[in-house]
Amino acid sequence: MRKPLPIFGWKAVLRNYGWTSFWLDSILPLIVSLGLCILIYVEDADVLLQLKHLVGVGISIVPAMVALILTAYTIMLTFIIGDKFASIKKTEEGRQLIQDLNSSFAACLFVSMVAIITMIIISSIANMEISIEEPNTVNYSVYFLVCYLLVYSVSILIGIVIDIFNSGQTTLLDDNSNT
Secondary structure, three states: OOOOOOOOHHHHHHHHHHHHHHHHHHHHHHHHHHHHHHHHHHOOOOHHHHHHHHHHHHHHHHHHHHHHHHHHHHHHHHHHHOHHHOOHHHOHHHHHHHHHHHHHHHHHHHHHHHHHHHHHHHHHHHOOOOOOOOHHHHHHHHHHHHHHHHHHHHHHHHHHHHHHHHHHHHHHOOOOOOO
């Protein structure tokens, strides 16, 4: 007999959000990060100065994004717990919608928290002005990472907006409908 799949914890989040969603959500951040690194290189800009600026921007906006995400999720939970989702929860598609919604929020919050922690650590290290042999190699790599995390944190919100829209659309469904 097959063991039932867990509906709680990170295994459930990874199963619902999955590697496919991760790779699809990574396309824009990879393009933007690579493009900005190339632009900094071509324009011969000071990559450390750009890195410090990007970290400052990230530290300024990501915590606010986390607060907004948590607020949106709290509002979504009231819909999920409420009567409007009662008929949706009875269908397989409805349960999958709720699992996808929960997983999207969890993944977004996780990436945002990783971004905040990474930016705080990098900001601290960048302000120490440690001298290394190949600073540009390290600085470009770190700039790419910070840019990727920042853009990923923002771009993953697109999926959450669609999930919120889909959840709102469920209020239009008839209680007897299975579509």
